[in-house]
Amino acid sequence: MRDTEFLENILYDLWENHFCDVPRHNLVIIKYGKFSKRQLGSIKIANSKTKIKKMLKEKWNDLLAQDDKSITVITISRYFQNEIIPEFVLRAVVAHELCHYTHGFSSPLEKRFNNPHQGSVVKKELKKRGLWEEQEKADEWIEKHWRRIVSGK
Numbered sequence: 001m002r003d004t005e006f007l008e009n010i011l012y013d014l015w016e017n018h019f020c021d022v023p024r025h026n027l028v029i030i031k032y033g034k035f036s037k038r039q040l041g042s043i044k045i046a047n048s049k050t051k052i053k054k055m056l057k058e059k060w061n062d063l064l065a066q067d068d069k070s071i072t073v074i075t076i077s078r079y080f081q082n083e084i085i086p087e088f089v090l091r092a093v094v095a096h097e098l099c100h101y102t103h104g105f106s107s108p109l110e111k112r113f114n115n116p117h118q119g120s121v122v123k124k125e126l127k128k129r130g131l132w133e134e135q136e137k138a139d140e141w142i143e144k145h146w147r148r149i150v151s152g153k
Contacts, residue, residue: 002081002090004031004055010087010094011074018129019098025108026068028101029055030094033075037150040080041093043106046071068108072101079149092131092138099125 007030015024029052033042046052050073056063063069074097080090099122104111113121126132 002083007031007076007090007094010091011098014091014095014098014131018095018131019102022098022102023109024066026066026070026072027059027063028072028074029059030074030076031055032078032081034077035079035150036077037079037146040077041097042075043097043100044073044075045106046073070108072106074098074101082149085145085149086138086141088134089138089141092135095126095129095131095135096122 011028011030015022029046031052044050050071052071052073056071063071074094076090076093079085080093100116101107102109102125103113103116103121105116113119116122123132123135126135
């Protein structure tokens with residue numbers, strides 16, 4: 001099974017190799033959420049109801065070192081713990097959420113657009129960062145295999 005450390009490694013690999021120009025002014029946490037069939041990933045600013053207390057204890061020193069004390073939480077569908085799903089699909093979902101962070105959605109960065117998907121900005125960002133081919137490959141895999149994965153057949 002893929003654990004939280006696996007997710008963190010994907011996040012930091014993408015950040016270092018494709019989003020290295022994007023400042024990380026706050027703590028960014030990535031975790032698995034519920035078994036979501038439609039929403040493969042999400043990004044939000046944590047509030048008092050966000051279930052991150054255990055993770056926060058482990059990352060307390062990281063939080064203290066940040067310029068901004070807000071916490072960004074990237075949540076990934078729990079289906080991605082299943083190793084039958086190729087890693088490139090998971091990477092594409094995380095990269096999509098990093099585009100939102102880059103554009104100022106659920107991050108302390110300046111908001112660059114009114115809507116997170118306005119004018120295909122995520123697609124344009126992925127292309128700019130050399131990740132569009134991986135996204136297309138992931139979309140194709142999801143189209144062919146996702147229903148079978150979520151139905152358990």
